Amino acid sequence: MQPDEIEQVRQYFVTNQIEPTIDLVTDVVREIFPMSSQYELVKLVDQAVSLLFGIGPLEHLLLRPGVTDILVNRFDDVWVNEGTGLVKTNVSFGSEKAVRDFAINLAIRGNRRLDELHPYVDMQLSSGLRFHAVLPPLAIAVTAISIRVPAATNLTLSDLQAMGFMNSTMHSILTQIIDSQKSFLISGGTGSGKTTLLAAMLSMVDPTHRILVIEDDAELNVVHPHLVKVQSRLANSEGLGQVTMTDLVRQSLRMRPDRIVVGVSSTKAEEVMRKLYKPFLLNSHPIIFMDVPSAEMTKYAANSMLATKISFMNDIANLCEIVGADVNMVRKGIGSDARIGNKFIYPGIGYGGSCFPKDIKALIKTAAENSYQMQILQAVEAVNEKQKIVLFEKLMNRFQGNIKGKTFAIWGLSFKPNTDDMREAPSLVIIDMILKSGGNIKAFDPIAMHEAKNILGDLIKYCKTEYDALENADALLIVTEWADFRSPNFEKMKSALVNPIIFDGRNIYDTKELNQIGFEHYGIGTKKIKQTCLYDELILAKENAKLIFTKFLLYNFLYIKFNKLYLSHIASSFLLKL
Secondary structure (H helix, E strand, O other): OOHHHHHHHHHHHHHHOOOOOHHHHHHHHHHHOOOOOHHHHHHHHHHHHHHHHOOHHHHHHHHOOOOOEEEEEEOOEEEEEOOOOEEEOOOOOOOHHHHHHHHHHHHHHOOOOOOOOOOEEEEEOOOOOEEEEEOOOOOOOOOEEEEEOOOOOOOOHHHHHHOOOOOHHHHHHHHHHHHOOOOOOOOOOOOOOHHHHHHHHHOOOOOOOOEEEEEOOOOOOOOOOOEEEEEOEOOOOOOOOOEOHHHHHHHHOOOOOOOEEEEOOOHHHHHHHHHHOHHHHHOOOOEEEEOHHHHHHHHHHHHHHHHHHHHHHHHHHHHHHHHOOOHHHHHHHHHOOOOOOOOOOOOOOOOOOOHHHHHHHHHHHHHHHOOOOOHHHHHHHHHHHHHOOHHHHHHHHHOOOOOOOOEEEEEOOOOOOOOOOOOOOHHHHHHHHHHHOOOEEEEEOOOOHHHHHHHHOOOOEEOOOHHHHHOOOOEEEEOOOOHHHOOOOHHHHHHHOOOOEEEEOOOOOOHHHHHHOOOEEEOOOOOOOOOOOHHHHHHHHOOOHHHHHHHHHHHHHHHHHOOHHHHHHHHHHHHHHO
């Protein structure tokens, strides 16, 4: 079948707006070429099917072992990469028009436009192939086509290490990144293995965690039991129907049904709800049907359990400080126990928002109305309210109980990151106590400033950036763990603050690291690392005669060895400091 003849078959389906099937293609070929023999008919159908469902004259190249890329530079200049480099083939399209028509046809099959107004396309075919094409005049004189063939098997990090892609150290680092749920970025040139590496890393994610993959063109193949893939969409010829990456990210924030609990009062209601939630059932998301009181209790109990974990960890953090333990070590230790897990065991300055406080209060009240006392939840609530003032108490201890006239910077006002919700926010308690003690507040929050103004009015100063809040402030209080605050410019912070002091209510910084660059750092449940010097050592050595005598001999040796006048000056300064 010549290119023009193939185009006749394609145009039939386009003109009549019929979705092609193999049976229909056979019938159309019989109609267009009625004089063909049976042998010729089979061959024509095979070629037409290859065009309409495959990649036409390039289809047979996919049968080559290890093929990764097919490149069309001109109608008679086709190259293939079988994993060992590009090799020219003897494939020819016959004409430049045939190449152009072939590219346009593939774009149409993917619901994309490829014409003078849209002279390039990048998409994934239904077969999984990644297709890219550029039309003239962007491509000089000829249509340029690139086809990326996905790997037949998914490679693991161990596979990549065995292939020489990485060494054991890098394998360990990448594994730790996934295990600790760190953010990471993969970059590199075309064909360098970015997609392969990302797929391998994502396949290692905890199977209980849900992965949402958002792509412009779907090509990431991840082996994971809890995976959802979405793809952006261009506008049609009328400029309608566009779905951007931003739209998909916004939608993804609402796509986390780890479980669905439905309360029903009748068999009929259950039947209706099962039909409504059938898509989730198909995706293996658990749906539990129960009576209405049990469903309500499930919701309240779930949030109360999570709040209990938070308060428990905060209680442990406070005890850690007293006995000299490090809550971060404790958290990692108990979090490794599968029965406990590592979620909601991060110490801080208490929970807020609407759900946790409201649901706990509802359960306590419901119990009281039924002559029952929820002792554990009462303790959870009491611990949480006390935890909201822990940061203020650390502040007062550091400034010896007097902060009148001092100014403090606060980073974060919302009760948690990525929201402007300030209901029951710890920041409100901390701000109130500082103001009542005579202190001043300069605050910054990425999105909650407007809401804060509605609540606090002009009681505090609102800053344009986090660094503006630090100017002439006596100390910084980290109240909400926004991602923007995790990797700041510490030198810029130090120069802006009157005192390089940070009260870290969410333990987002490491005490030792901050101490090394000249900051005082006060976390929750962490050890205060005392910086020592020679003078401190000598003071402690006063109780040890042997140590004092040893250092006495050392100083005399130095005195003899170096310039007497210079050493005398050092010794005088040293004694004065003692």
